[in-house]
Amino acid sequence: MNKLKMKNLNFPMLGKKTNNNRLVYLDNASTTFKHAYVIEAERKYETEYSANIHRGIYFISEKATREYEEVRSKVKHFINAKKETEIIFTSGSTGSLNLIAYSYGRTFLKKNDEIWISSLEHHSNIIPWQIICSEIGCKLRIIPINKDHTVKKIPFGKQAKLLAITCISNAIGVANPIRNWIKQAKERNIKVVLDAAQAVPHFKMDVQELDCDFLVFSGHKIYGPTGVGILYGKEKLLETMVPYQTGGDMVKEVTFQKTIYADLPAKFEAGTPNISGVIGFGAAIDFVNKIKFQPIAQNTIFQKAKEKLIQIGAKIVGEEFGKIQVPILSFTLQNIHPHDIATILDQKGIAVRAGHLCAQPLLNLLNVPALTRVSLGEYNTDNDIDSLIDGIKFVKKVLKC
């Protein structure tokens, strides 16, 4: 890690104690620590110009509006969207996916239309589609997965309308072949939704180059606040879609008989949004823009973690589906249940994830009821990996195996 980056690693949560031990936080795929700069941006809003946006005819409201809209512009550059109006602030990836399912679904989908998802999806890219399917009568189809993850051709039916896929699995860190799949979808005029929640923290995403129709991600997985996320959508689509939630701020004119909706992006941002969250999110993007993304093979801390875990008897899960692309390591350890591992590691100050990782269908495919997951952030060190390995030795000792 170079000097400049070290200087920027200012996270107030680092160095905290838990259970009388140094906190070793290894659950970054779930959520990341907030950068000091993010917290400061939020604090500034709350203490210096706390006001609603798009409404007040006074200085602090205008300032809040300016700061809020500036983040939209940052996000536009961050993912290379064509226009600011294609960027909608939501409550997170989940909020964005629900918005697409509800709004795109109600506008465009008909009975027997096919919605395709992959086997690697997070629950939040499964359940909204199940609901749309049961309401409208669409069919949810799953891209079959082979052991070596070579799906050459997606067996799209005549009525295939939508491909909604995650870029990277939150459970096993493996990528879907999104470029290949997008190409297949585009040949048949199928619209594409990309869940980039796990990709954005580690890869530059360019929506024009990818040619996806929608892309979603969350602020709290890139060192920003919880409760803020992004929905990118191509302008033409967003313009024709019905609003998701309705109320204040998303209208041009309201009479008791009818309403003329506001233009994009306000049409999809009903009510007072998470203003401080959005402003903090902008600061998080500034930080992520400074990270030099490195290929996983060059991530020495990840490689060390993987090697040491294998040495100590852990079986890394998921590699039969492809190469791990982000610093996520899910494993099983002998017959020890992940919850017992997590509870005992916690006593040593080590935070890992254990359970079904919000990806039950994938775990069923893998034929494991639960996994232990270690996921790294920018601030994790060699030291953290040493603590983890010592922790796992301790787990074995406590459980006498």
Add this chain to the structure above:
Amino acid sequence: MLSEIYGDLILDHCRNPRNYGDIHNATHRICGHNPLCGDKIELTFIVKDNHIENIKFKGKGCAISQASASIMTNELLGKTTEEAILLFNVFHEMLTREDFSEKNIFVDSFFKKAGVFLNIKNFPTRVKCATLAWHSFNLALKENKPQQNDNIN
């Protein structure tokens, strides 16, 4: 603290679960599931003449959920349904009430075994693991009442 919950008794019951299996002619059958962590327990038992004549479980899950199920089946075998409900209540209170204290001699002997779970209170995210089998039992007993009568008649 840790060694108290992952003590010898729990590790033993987890590795060598007692009363493991399925009773095909059970009067009561229930699948308990903790969606948060995926622990699963399938509990079958026979109530005859108001006594728990046989009880078995099958399951997948963490050491605590499996050991708790194993110890529970041991404790409930041969008890009357009233005694079983009393033990359920004691176990439940033990894990959820701060001011809990052992009440009588009948319960006291129960404590020699089930008391190992007292310390789970210090691990709030794991209380549900310890109570899964007990809640399943209680639910099955309540829900299956009419069917139980049918079988007896």
